[in-house]
Amino acid sequence: MSAGTSSRRERLRRATLGEIHAAARKLLVEQGSAAVTINAVARQVGMSGPALYHYYAGHDELVGAVTADFFLELTTAMEHARDAHADAPVGERILAACRAMRAWARAHPAEFGWIFASPITPTNRQSDSARHQAGQRFERVLLDLTVELWNTRPFPVPELDDLPASLREQLTAYSAGIDGRLPPEAAHVFLSCWTRLYGLLCMEVLHQLDFAYSDLEPVFEECLRDLSDALGLRA
Numbered sequence: 001m002s003a004g005t006s007s008r009r010e011r012l013r014r015a016t017l018g019e020i021h022a023a024a025r026k027l028l029v030e031q032g033s034a035a036v037t038i039n040a041v042a043r044q045v046g047m048s049g050p051a052l053y054h055y056y057a058g059h060d061e062l063v064g065a066v067t068a069d070f071f072l073e074l075t076t077a078m079e080h081a082r083d084a085h086a087d088a089p090v091g092e093r094i095l096a097a098c099r100a101m102r103a104w105a106r107a108h109p110a111e112f113g114w115i116f117a118s119p120i121t122p123t124n125r126q127s128d129s130a131r132h133q134a135g136q137r138f139e140r141v142l143l144d145l146t147v148e149l150w151n152t153r154p155f156p157v158p159e160l161d162d163l164p165a166s167l168r169e170q171l172t173a174y175s176a177g178i179d180g181r182l183p184p185e186a187a188h189v190f191l192s193c194w195t196r197l198y199g200l201l202c203m204e205v206l207h208q209l210d211f212a213y214s215d216l217e218p219v220f221e222e223c224l225r226d227l228s229d230a231l232g233l234r235a
Contacts, residue, residue, distance in 0.1 A: 017055060017065075019045045024066045029110045033117070038062065064131035070111040071134035077104040078141045090149045091233035095224055097141055102201055102220055109205045116202050146190045146231070147181045155232035157185035193227045 023044030027035045038059055039049040056062040081100030082093045105112040149155065160168055163185075171184035174191070182190055200223050203209050204216045213219060228234045 013055075016045070020052065020055060020062070021066050021069055024062065025069075025111070028066075028114060032110075033114060036063070036066075064129055067114060068130040068134040070108070070115050071131070071138050073108070074101065074104050074112070074115070075134070075138040075141060077101070078138075082141065082145070090145055090152065091228065091231070094142065094145045094149070094231070094233070095228070097145065098197060098224060098227075102204075105201055105205050112202075112205050116206075142194065143178065143181070143190070146186075146193075149231060149233075150182055150186050153232065155186070155189060155230070157183075157189055160185045163188065189230055193230055196223060197227060 020041060023041045024036050026044065027040055038052055038056075041062065042049045042052040045052075052062075056065065078097040078100045081096040085093050085096050088096075160171075163171070167188070168184065171187050171191075175182060175184045175187045178187070200216075200220060204220070209216060209219075225234070
């Protein structure tokens with residue numbers, strides 16, 4: 001097989017994968033996650049279900065690949081917002097990335113919900129799949145900024161010995177898992193901030209707070225102010 005023939009086949013394969021991913025996304029947005037089946041996606045792109053297995057071994061692999069696309073879109077939006085403030089203090093870049101995450105999630109609720117439904121777990125975070133690599137790149141956006149903040153302007157942290165033993169053990173393991181870039185007590189502050197931010201955004205996108213709020217932007221901004229205080233950004 002000539003190099004030209006191989007190159008053409010690879011281009012055709014990439015184009016077909018793009019069609020498959022677009023079809024899966026269309027089904028997700030218009031009909032919900034249950035509609036994204038191998039046969040339904042295959043019909044959308046004009047092929048049989050068995051033919052789609054030439055591209056993906058099964059439903060889980062297809063879901064992983066499409067989820068990787070969503071993660072990369074979200075991460076790219078956050079990185080662009082961060083880099084648009086490249087000369088600003090790290091605190092401004094953190095807030096810009098957080099606001100970009102909310103903007104993308106609100107614009108793509110089905111895709112964000114899909115991401116939320118398939119978290120990275122301790123047992124699979126070392127996977128070399130595209131989905132997990134994309135997920136880890138997403139995780140690193142705010143982690144890298146928080147590490148930069150910690151290295152240049154350490155924020156207040158609790159005494160590690162004052163935390164429950166189980167929490168100390170988990171934070172120590174997490175710190176080791178990120179190569180000690182944040183000590184356990186700083187990791188505790190980072191994870192607490194992340195939990196509050198991500199939790200609020202998930203509740204907004206999944207409409208779990210509609211009973212009380214019609215506009216959650218002030219609540220989100222209040223959350224950012226609280227996180228800024230926790231990270232010593234408003235001192």
